[in-house]
Amino acid sequence: MRRFLLSALAICLLTALAPAAAPGESPAVGEAIWRTENVEAGPKETGIPEFFVPPPPFSEGIFPCSDCHADQETNPERRVLEDMHEDIKIINHNEEERWCLDCHNPDDRDFLRLASGRLVSFEESYYLCGQCHGTIFRDWKAGIHGRRTGEWNGVKTYRLCVHCHNPHQPRFQPIAPLPPPVKPKDIK
Amino acid sequence: MNKKVKETLRGKKVSRRSLLKGTALAVAAAALPSAGAEAAVWDAFFQKHFQELNDRDLDRIITRLEKEYADRYGKHIDVTANKPLPGVLFGYGLDIARCIGCRRCVYACVEENNQSRDPQIHWITVLRFKKGDKWISDLENADKYYNPAKVPEPGYFYMPTQCQQCENPPCVKACPTQATWSEDDGIVVVDYNWCIGCRYCMAACPYGARHFNWTRPGLPTEEINTQTHYLGNRPRYSGVVEKCTFCIQRTRKEPGQYPACVEICPVGARKFGNLLDPDSEIRYCIENKRVFRLKEEVNTQPKFFYFFAT
Numbered sequence: 001m002r003r004f005l006l007s008a009l010a011i012c013l014l015t016a017l018a019p020a021a022a023p024g025e026s027p028a029v030g031e032a033i034w035r036t037e038n039v040e041a042g043p044k045e046t047g048i049p050e051f052f053v054p055p056p057p058f059s060e061g062i063f064p065c066s067d068c069h070a071d072q073e074t075n076p077e078r079r080v081l082e083d084m085h086e087d088i089k090i091i092n093h094n095e096e097e098r099w100c101l102d103c104h105n106p107d108d109r110d111f112l113r114l115a116s117g118r119l120v121s122f123e124e125s126y127y128l129c130g131q132c133h134g135t136i137f138r139d140w141k142a143g144i145h146g147r148r149t150g151e152w153n154g155v156k157t158y159r160l161c162v163h164c165h166n167p168h169q170p171r172f173q174p175i176a177p178l179p180p181p182v183k184p185k186d187i188k
Numbered sequence: 189m190n191k192k193v194k195e196t197l198r199g200k201k202v203s204r205r206s207l208l209k210g211t212a213l214a215v216a217a218a219a220l221p222s223a224g225a226e227a228a229v230w231d232a233f234f235q236k237h238f239q240e241l242n243d244r245d246l247d248r249i250i251t252r253l254e255k256e257y258a259d260r261y262g263k264h265i266d267v268t269a270n271k272p273l274p275g276v277l278f279g280y281g282l283d284i285a286r287c288i289g290c291r292r293c294v295y296a297c298v299e300e301n302n303q304s305r306d307p308q309i310h311w312i313t314v315l316r317f318k319k320g321d322k323w324i325s326d327l328e329n330a331d332k333y334y335n336p337a338k339v340p341e342p343g344y345f346y347m348p349t350q351c352q353q354c355e356n357p358p359c360v361k362a363c364p365t366q367a368t369w370s371e372d373d374g375i376v377v378v379d380y381n382w383c384i385g386c387r388y389c390m391a392a393c394p395y396g397a398r399h400f401n402w403t404r405p406g407l408p409t410e411e412i413n414t415q416t417h418y419l420g421n422r423p424r425y426s427g428v429v430e431k432c433t434f435c436i437q438r439t440r441k442e443p444g445q446y447p448a449c450v451e452i453c454p455v456g457a458r459k460f461g462n463l464l465d466p467d468s469e470i471r472y473c474i475e476n477k478r479v480f481r482l483k484e485e486v487n488t489q490p491k492f493f494y495f496f497a498t
Contacts, residue, residue, distance in 0.1 A: 002241065007341070013261060143469040144281075148456060152443075155443070177290045181310050181313070
């Protein structure tokens with residue numbers, strides 16, 4: 001029984017990994033690619049939701065990155081940024097072991113880069129997060145992790161990981177609660 | 189009138205039985221709409237039980253209610269009466285590991301479902317527990333009035349409660365007029381035109397999920413949600429009980445929206461779907477997560493599942 005389970009697991013893993021490992025052609029940025037029917041030519045992974053995801057929440061004027069980075073030489077040295085992007089701090093996201101070019105593609109900044117070398121657009125950043133957060137990625141695909149709006153039996157709107165989690169400081173930030181109910185003794 | 193009765197009593201011998209009969213008749217007559225009353229009043233008075241209504245009766249009642257609401261609130265309120273969808277049994281999931289206790293759901297529900305603002309009625313109550321303290325066996329002593337500057341607070345966790353839409357609902361058994369019942373899609377509903385306000389159902393509910401309109405609901409006209417359902421968020425009367433209906437006016441459609449509390453939740457802790465659909469989100473929760481139901485020991489069999497996601 002255990003052997004059967006193990007082999008089933010291995011097959012599942014292989015099928016899940018196979019398309020991710022194949023070098024897919026990255027879709028052009030700017031095209032609406034957050035709907036499966038438009039991603040025919042792009043990379044395929046089983047279970048990616050078929051529903052709309054709003055565009056990534058870029059800070060204003062920051063994208064496309066190539067506007068500035070296309071003419072710049074890549075400095076591969078790990079360092080504290082001083083001239084630009086100095087507001088970006090990595091907090092609570094394994095800051096000791098991580099810096100910009102672990103996720104941002106050094107050769108074309110309009111893309112993110114997976115550990116496998118595959119480039120993904122910012123609209124598909126869930127592939128990047130899913131590399132480490134596999135269980136969360138699985139729940140997100142099933143509709144369990146993350147906020148969902150729309151129709152319970154129809155078209156739903158999903159959100160990218162980065163709509164709720166700042167990728168550089170991913171912990172959900174505390175918010176002010178709405179007022180508590182009126183206590184019985186305060187009812188006039 | 190009083191004087192006359194007394195005289196009669198003094199002058200003639202009236203048997204105890206005929207006196208009681210006469211009094212009963214007089215009281216019954218006084219309870220009837222007066223002769224000059226409009227047809228609508230008679231119609232409301234003799235309205236049949238909701239489950240015995242045919243489509244024509246229902247249309248007439250809805251027209252009457254829409255007119256009544258237009259007179260009261262000065263605007264058109266759309267009353268629907270969509271029937272349960274075939275093959276659907278609604279279920280709800282709430283991820284306690286995610287909830288941050290921000291009460292966005294409480295107020296989204298109030299706005300969607302036309303609850304009274306003053307006096308205040310909330311269908312959702314968010315409970316706060318100290319980590320490590322007694323909690324699931326001590327719900328009645330939980331803190332629902334917490335009010336810090338920011339949530340979540342370190343050392344605490346939160347558990348929203350609302351109607352658990354029981355498969356074996358004690359409130360339905362307690363109702364003496366059958367004004368509340370379980371629909372085919374699993375939603376426990378109240379007919380505000382049949383509720384007599386005895387509040388037996390509130391005493392019977394182990395979850396504190398039913399709420400009473402002590403006065404006519406304080407509902408500002410400009411804040412009314414005009415998309416309503418007869419068994420759900422249509423404006424209520426004074427002296428009737430109300431409760432969560434899984435947003436029957438939103439969900440009982442093809443396609444139907446998520447309930448308002450599901451959509452507003454900023455951390456996505458709330459899940460909703462069809463328990464009979466093996467591919468639904470709620471089925472995924474039940475089959476893959478650690479799930480429990482509140483007060484299982486009282487055998488109410490809620491369709492509201494609390495779970496802990498990874």
